[in-house]
Amino acid sequence: MAAPNLEDVGSAALFAEMLRRFKCATKGEKRIILVGPPGCGKGTQSPFIKEEYCLCHLATGDMLRNAAIKGTPLGLEVKAAMESGKLVSDDLVVGIIDDALKRPACEKGFILDGFPRTVVQAEKLDAMLARQNQQIDRVLNFAIPDAVLVERVTGRWVHPPSGRSYHTKFAAPKVPGRDDITGEPLIQRKDDNINTLKSRLEAFHKQTSPVSTI
Secondary structure (H helix, E strand, O other): OOOOOHHHOOHHHHHHHHHHHHHHOOOOOEEEEEEOOOOOOHHHHHHHHHHHHOOEEEEHHHHHHHHHHHOOHHHHHHHHHHHOOOOOOHHHHHHHHHHHOOOHHHOOEEEEEOOOOOHHHHHHHHHHHHOOOOOOOEEEEOOOOHHHHHHHHHOEEEEOOOOEEEEOOOEOOOOOOEOOOOOOEOEOOOOOOHHHHHHHHHHHHHHHHHHHHO
16 A cells, blocks of 8 residues: 655644654553443543553444445455345454554554454454454443433434534433524434334343453
């Protein structure tokens, strides 16, 4: 892959990146998995962990979509699976993660969010890391009662054009159902309903919870 043309990068961005790298030079390596049900706060906490320990954040859903768009060899396989309506195989996901770990941003380690979801996936991930003489250092298990998650998730509302989010209990809009800035209508994401959430929680408790104990 061709090296980026640094002449086209602004001075402020270059200086900020140099400072970040100097700060990160003294940090030890860490490889972390975040395990938790939908709405538990993994996405909220990831940026703080990433910044503190100079890690790259690997959200597998985003990685698969980006690989398909870029058209890498593995990305073409991902795209073919997605377009045919098939699930992307565990081996393919591990391959995408393996490629991502070669990026300079992952030099100090990573946070994995959204994978592994099953014990089999965890074993495949361990095998891939073992081939590089690496291993997972920490598994952070976000243990939150289902009743709290139901209240948290089903109360979420968003303003799609801006991405601003609200909650009927914890961060209510000034006018119910309306964005504070524009007055435009708020919507609920299609997954933020009780039936979908209960289905996702059942799958989590059955398939993913055991990952935190191996």
